[in-house]
Amino acid sequence: MTEARKVLVSACLLGRECRYDARANTDRLLERDLEAHGLEAVAFCPEEHGGLGTPRPPAWIERESAAAVLDGRDRVVTDSGADVTAQFVRGAEGALAACRTHGIERAFLKARSPSCGSCHTHVANTLVEGRGITAELLHRHGIEVTSVEGRRE
Numbered sequence: 001m002t003e004a005r006k007v008l009v010s011a012c013l014l015g016r017e018c019r020y021d022a023r024a025n026t027d028r029l030l031e032r033d034l035e036a037h038g039l040e041a042v043a044f045c046p047e048e049h050g051g052l053g054t055p056r057p058p059a060w061i062e063r064e065s066a067a068a069v070l071d072g073r074d075r076v077v078t079d080s081g082a083d084v085t086a087q088f089v090r091g092a093e094g095a096l097a098a099c100r101t102h103g104i105e106r107a108f109l110k111a112r113s114p115s116c117g118s119c120h121t122h123v124a125n126t127l128v129e130g131r132g133i134t135a136e137l138l139h140r141h142g143i144e145v146t147s148v149e150g151r152r153e
């Protein structure tokens with residue numbers, strides 16, 4: 001029997017209540033699609049991995065982009081102005097390490113998150129086009145990232 005190919009999946013899409021507000025984004029359609037294609041999900045939450053608790057304050061990229069954060073020219077801040085850049089970067093690095101550990105080349109990440117968003121993310125508390133910190137780091141290292149809306153039946 002061949003081993004199922006593994007993919008990285010935002011843990012909240014798989015039912016883990018790890019969102020900032022301690023809710024999940026359970027996506028049954030994604031679960032069925034992965035199974036139908038013989039893909040095994042490795043659940044990962046970058047923000048929890050980075051050391052942020054749940055629930056936690058909402059956070060966003062302060063001024064520019066995830067690329068600027070990873071290059072040390074921008075920060076991630078909470079709604080009260082606390083600097084959580086280190087936790088977000090640590091979470092992204094953990095996601096990349098998980099991909100390397102499991103031989104993963106593809107990730108399915110929750111749309112619009114400051115970590116996982118791959119088409120839109122939050123900059124200066126506004127939803128804009130661009131990647132979150134984890135999606136940007138995975139993209140830089142050749143991991144194919146697919147945006148998943150979440151909460152589909």
Ligand code: SF4
Pocket residue numbers: 010011012013018019020044045046047048110113115116
């Ligand atoms: S979107 Fe990403 S960082 Fe946010 S709760 Fe889901 S897995 Fe965690």
